[in-house]
Amino acid sequence: MRIAVVALGKIGLPLAVQFASSGHDVIGVDVNQKAVDTINAGLEPFPGEAHLQEKLAELIPSGRLRATTDYAEAIPGADAVVLVAPVFVNDETWEPDFKYMDAATASLAEHLTAGTLVSYETTLPVGTTRNRWKPMIEAGSGLTEGVDFHLAYSPERVLTGRVFEDLRKYPKLIGALSPEGTRRAREFYEAVLQFDERSDLPRPNGVWDLGTTEASEMAKLAETTYRDVNIGLANQFGLFAAANGIDVYKVIEACNSQPYSHIHRPGIAVGGHCIPVYPRLYLSTDPDADIVRTARQLNASMPERLVAQAETLLGSLSGMTAVVLGAAYRGGVKETAFSGVFPTVQALRQRGADVRVHDPLYTDDELRALGLEPFAIGEAADVAVLQTDHADYRTLSPAQIPGVKLLLDGRAASDAALWAGTPRIVVGSA
Numbered sequence: 033m034r035i036a037v038v039a040l041g042k043i044g045l046p047l048a049v050q051f052a053s054s055g056h057d058v059i060g061v062d063v064n065q066k067a068v069d070t071i072n073a074g075l076e077p078f079p080g081e082a083h084l085q086e087k088l089a090e091l092i093p094s095g096r097l098r099a100t101t102d103y104a105e106a107i108p109g110a111d112a113v114v115l116v117a118p119v120f121v122n123d124e125t126w127e128p129d130f131k132y133m134d135a136a137t138a139s140l141a142e143h144l145t146a147g148t149l150v151s152y153e154t155t156l157p158v159g160t161t162r163n164r165w166k167p168m169i170e171a172g173s174g175l176t177e178g179v180d181f182h183l184a185y186s187p188e189r190v191l192t193g194r195v196f197e198d199l200r201k202y203p204k205l206i207g208a209l210s211p212e213g214t215r216r217a218r219e220f221y222e223a224v225l226q227f228d229e230r231s232d233l234p235r236p237n238g239v240w241d242l243g244t245t246e247a248s249e250m251a252k253l254a255e256t257t258y259r260d261v262n263i264g265l266a267n268q269f270g271l272f273a274a275a276n277g278i279d280v281y282k283v284i285e286a287c288n289s290q291p292y293s294h295i296h297r298p299g300i301a302v303g304g305h306c307i308p309v310y311p312r313l314y315l316s317t318d319p320d321a322d323i324v325r326t327a328r329q330l331n332a333s334m335p336e337r338l339v340a341q342a343e344t345l346l347g348s349l350s351g352m353t354a355v356v357l358g359a360a361y362r363g364g365v366k367e368t369a370f371s372g373v374f375p376t377v378q379a380l381r382q383r384g385a386d387v388r389v390h391d392p393l394y395t396d397d398e399l400r401a402l403g404l405e406p407f408a409i410g411e412a413a414d415v416a417v418l419q420t421d422h423a424d425y426r427t428l429s430p431a432q433i434p435g436v437k438l439l440l441d442g443r444a445a446s447d448a449a450l451w452a453g454t455p456r457i458v459v460g461s462a
């Protein structure tokens with residue numbers, strides 16, 4: 033097969049590599065010339081994706097994978113095109129921002145030829161494939177969906193850093209606009225993915241047809257919204273527990289000891305590209321979903337609530353030096369998209385604290401480029417706020433932050449024994 037992958041980012045590039053590794057001819061298209069050049073040199077344009085570099089080093093010289101900025105080179109004659117350019121959400125209005133995918137779709141349509149399967153993998157509001165992409169492609173190409181080309185939606189569910197592993201592990205959800213589209217999508221994904229056996233699924237692991245693009249779009253929004261709402265519930269329980277002298281982690285562990293309870297963990301922030309964003313995409317088509325809105329608002333309010341607790345305990349934060357431990361949105365990843373570091377720093381600064389940030393995965397210059405003042409372990413601070421559950425922080429002790437008067441542990445990740453004798457506020461604990 034000849035396959036084109038549109039957008040070679042943290043998801044698109046590993047996908048292109050996966051398809052080429054399965055023995056197909058793959059061309060990736062991206063508007064970023066530097067990324068395209070780096071890929072064509074056999075080098076990974078971003079770090080952190082397991083096995084990406086070694087696979088690129090094999091596939092680029094073999095000629096089975098190459099990258100271009102030119103849609104005219106990649107799209108005509110392709111058997112399948114997979115699009116995974118981002119769709120964002122406007123921070124203020126919570127409305128979807130389609131500009132990158134609109135541009136990618138217009139370029140695709142301009143060069144599309146008859147016979148191609150077009151599959152969108154970016155997370156989308158329900159109805160987008162049918163109501164937005166289909167008319168745009170038809171108008172731009174002069175071709176008819178279901179006759180000249182077929183349109184499918186197949187959400188990408190992998191976690192960056194372990195894309196190749198997750199592609200084998202998770203069923204590939206699909207939905208198309210016609211039975212022939214479904215057949216083509218199934219045939220395509222079966223040819224480019226290899227699935228691990230899993231005895232816990234109600235059916236053999238593999239391509240999983242949801243019947244319509246809408247159901248397939250909703251599945252991705254539902255599984256991520258579930259996580260946000262679940263964390264929201266954990267945060268609600270955590271606030272109640274802390275106010276009533278209860279350790280919520282003991283409660284959650286006990287509840288989850290039977291198979292019908294899967295309560296997540298409370299935390300200072302829900303960050304990342306996905307979990308704080310997709311509930312808003314969901315709300316854009318189901319504005320009555322108050323349960324989703326409330327959970328999102330509660331999760332977003334956590335940094336302010338916890339910093340306010342620290343202020344109450346210390347009387348005032350004005351003039352104090354505060355260090356936020358962790359810029360990344362979760363432990364072990366070098367990614368700050370929607371990270372809790374930003375609202376936490378803001379809540380501390382608003383109270384007059386001099387705020388600096390430490391993260392073992394970031395250099396001082398990288399932190400400064402994010403608008404964050406760097407801090408080195410060993411320097412003095414009055415308040416420490418543990419924002420990211422990096423492994424390093426589990427062994428951190430007050431002696432490493434001379435003068436520290438309070439640890440605000442937003443991840444319940446610090447060692448109680450090491451911090452005995454120093455006041456601590458632990459999210460979800462009394």
Ligand SMILES: NC(=O)c1ccc[n+]([C@@H]2O[C@H](COP(=O)([O-])OP(=O)(O)OC[C@H]3O[C@@H](n4cnc5c(N)ncnc54)[C@H](O)[C@@H]3O)[C@@H](O)[C@H]2O)c1
Nearest residue numbers: 039040041042043062063064118119132135136154155188
């Ligand atoms: N990152 C994740 O963890 C994750 C997980 C599951 C699903 N997803 C989905 O994947 C999508 C992409 O995420 P990502 O992490 O790969 O993003 P990314 O920011 O790493 O990459 C996006 C790429 O799109 C390219 N691009 C933008 N406009 C383009 C255009 N008109 N034509 C061609 N290329 C264009 C950019 O140059 C960039 O290389 C997300 O929006 C999300 O829906 C992401």
Ligand SMILES: CC(=O)N[C@H]1[C@@H](OP(=O)(O)OP(=O)(O)OC[C@H]2O[C@@H](n3ccc(=O)[nH]c3=O)[C@H](O)[C@@H]2O)O[C@H](CO)[C@@H](O)[C@@H]1O
Nearest residue numbers: 189190191263296297298299301302303304306307361362
């Ligand atoms: C495990 C999971 O479903 N991960 C999904 C998530 O990854 P993603 O990389 O976003 O990671 P997580 O879902 O684990 O974490 C998101 C945020 O929630 C916080 N957090 C997480 C768990 C918890 O119990 N309490 C808590 O506060 C984390 O610290 C982090 O800030 O979105 C991606 C994009 O859609 C999906 O591809 C991944 O499959």
